[in-house]
Amino acid sequence: MTYILGIETSCDETAASIVKDGTVIVSNVVASQIESHKRFGGVVPEVASRHHVEQITLVIEEALTQAAIEPKELDAVAVTEGPGLVGALLIGIQAAKAFAFAHQLPLIGVHHIAGHIYANALENPMEFPMLALVISGGHTELIVMQEDGHFEKIGETRDDAAGEAYDKVARVLSLPYPGGPHIDRLASESDGAVDFPRVWLEEGSYDFSFSGLKSAVINYQHNLQQKGQEINPSHVAAGFQQSVVDVVVEKTRRAAKKYGVKQVIAAGGVAANKGLRTALETTFAEADVPFYVPSLPLCTDNAAMIAAAGYSKFIAGARSDYAMNGRPGMPLSSWNGL
Amino acid sequence: MIWLGIDTSNTPLSVALVEDGQLLIEHTDSFKTTHSVAAMPTIERIMKEAGITPDQLSAIAVAKGPGSYTGIRIGMTLAKTLGWSLNIPVYPVSSLAVLATPGKWFDGLTVSVMDARRQHVFAGVYDKQTVLTEAHRSFADLLEFLHQQERPVLWCGQDAKLFEEAILACGLVSYFAGVGEQLPRASELISLAQKLEPATSIHELTPDYLRLTEAEVNWMKAND
Numbered sequence: 372m373t374y375i376l377g378i379e380t381s382c383d384e385t386a387a388s389i390v391k392d393g394t395v396i397v398s399n400v401v402a403s404q405i406e407s408h409k410r411f412g413g414v415v416p417e418v419a420s421r422h423h424v425e426q427i428t429l430v431i432e433e434a435l436t437q438a439a440i441e442p443k444e445l446d447a448v449a450v451t452e453g454p455g456l457v458g459a460l461l462i463g464i465q466a467a468k469a470f471a472f473a474h475q476l477p478l479i480g481v482h483h484i485a486g487h488i489y490a491n492a493l494e495n496p497m498e499f500p501m502l503a504l505v506i507s508g509g510h511t512e513l514i515v516m517q518e519d520g521h522f523e524k525i526g527e528t529r530d531d532a533a534g535e536a537y538d539k540v541a542r543v544l545s546l547p548y549p550g551g552p553h554i555d556r557l558a559s560e561s562d563g564a565v566d567f568p569r570v571w572l573e574e575g576s577y578d579f580s581f582s583g584l585k586s587a588v589i590n591y592q593h594n595l596q597q598k599g600q601e602i603n604p605s606h607v608a609a610g611f612q613q614s615v616v617d618v619v620v621e622k623t624r625r626a627a628k629k630y631g632v633k634q635v636i637a638a639g640g641v642a643a644n645k646g647l648r649t650a651l652e653t654t655f656a657e658a659d660v661p662f663y664v665p666s667l668p669l670c671t672d673n674a675a676m677i678a679a680a681g682y683s684k685f686i687a688g689a690r691s692d693y694a695m696n697g698r699p700g701m702p703l704s705s706w707n708g709l
Numbered sequence: 710m711i712w713l714g715i716d717t718s719n720t721p722l723s724v725a726l727v728e729d730g731q732l733l734i735e736h737t738d739s740f741k742t743t744h745s746v747a748a749m750p751t752i753e754r755i756m757k758e759a760g761i762t763p764d765q766l767s768a769i770a771v772a773k774g775p776g777s778y779t780g781i782r783i784g785m786t787l788a789k790t791l792g793w794s795l796n797i798p799v800y801p802v803s804s805l806a807v808l809a810t811p812g813k814w815f816d817g818l819t820v821s822v823m824d825a826r827r828q829h830v831f832a833g834v835y836d837k838q839t840v841l842t843e844a845h846r847s848f849a850d851l852l853e854f855l856h857q858q859e860r861p862v863l864w865c866g867q868d869a870k871l872f873e874e875a876i877l878a879c880g881l882v883s884y885f886a887g888v889g890e891q892l893p894r895a896s897e898l899i900s901l902a903q904k905l906e907p908a909t910s911i912h913e914l915t916p917d918y919l920r921l922t923e924a925e926v927n928w929m930k931a932n933d
Contacts, residue, residue: 424789432912465749465782466790468787469789469791472753473790473794693750694747696745
């Protein structure tokens, strides 16, 4: 049995978790800062870093207590190395180093997106080749995994991440932060939808672009305002969401077909969006390709996913040293070719 | 009793091990290397050189700020996690007091300064080992305060030289700490810590930023 302590502080959640053999969650603790950042309408990096320092040892202790595991029973410490907010990342990293040193444990730096993908391993066995749609406030990417620990990014956003576009459109509609769940709810209840453009980019491209859609929403609102008309927030939400969903689902479907994958997974905070999730489920049921989305607590940032990805690296023999730094722009590189 | 001292408040890095009142090893540098990269490996190295294992440590002294926000968080996170993991006490010490230790017998006022930009400083003013004030204030305000005291001043900290012109022009009898005295010394940090009480709760330990974030200041203004 292998027990890994995972630590995640890349944005606004301070999280620690213990995972057995990369597949079984023994404990999963998340201290969210969302209430604190709400007043600013978004995550303020300096405020996030301050909260991480306040929470970090408490959260790790809680993960150990809930798991009823002593530090000496652990096999390694895995921590998010990047990408993310650098000041936030390095709190988790320093804590991981100090914990690893105090208990003389191996240290493993993990890519945050790899974590989101491996969140699936906690609920369903991963089968390769696999296609992962990573969609969150910071990322919109399509990644093909030919085997465990091997990543090939085939598409990504060229401007805003999908979640970022959701937050910006939510602001236009005066919805509270974070806006994604509100748009999702309005869209599901709506009896109509404004027709916004779909951005497909070049033929065959798996990249995304959401800034044009966001501008279209803003222009639509301005136009109506100039005519002295009120916008219907539900119709705007439904139209915006439909545009995002159409493009994301279609590109994911095409990619799954081209790469002949055995499994498709969605990961990241926006994967919790019901409209998107339902459309993906329907599409892949028709295509007869198994499709999985982690349950909500594993879609949003958490440390169990970091421990799960850390396990795969641990087995592959990857180790980090105490000079590990936070890497805000860390590339997703493979670790099975060590 | 083996103490580990950690100061990552500003550009300099200082870590030391003191056993029963004797300095075993100290590393102090003012390289531009980020503490995020250098602090933990340096702690590991000095402990290895001194032949000390983590479970032999009895206490940790840490510079709690003010200073670079990121810097003080790195030291504090390392100290908190080590202290909690090893179940030993953590002693937070003012980073300004550590900088001012060259003046502990000086018959006048010792002033430690850290540049906080826009003509502001974090400044500590001490009469030998008594704290008069530690605050974030404008440099002009600090000079005015010092003028009222009418005492000679010993300026400490690398950033004092940034204000040299104003200091020399202000009419106070001024001395400057020497090159080797301008850097914080983790051994002195440990000495200061030994006169203090440890943190009652390691979990609740946070840096002393001495300043709110800009977002918080703006938010408070808007909600006044």
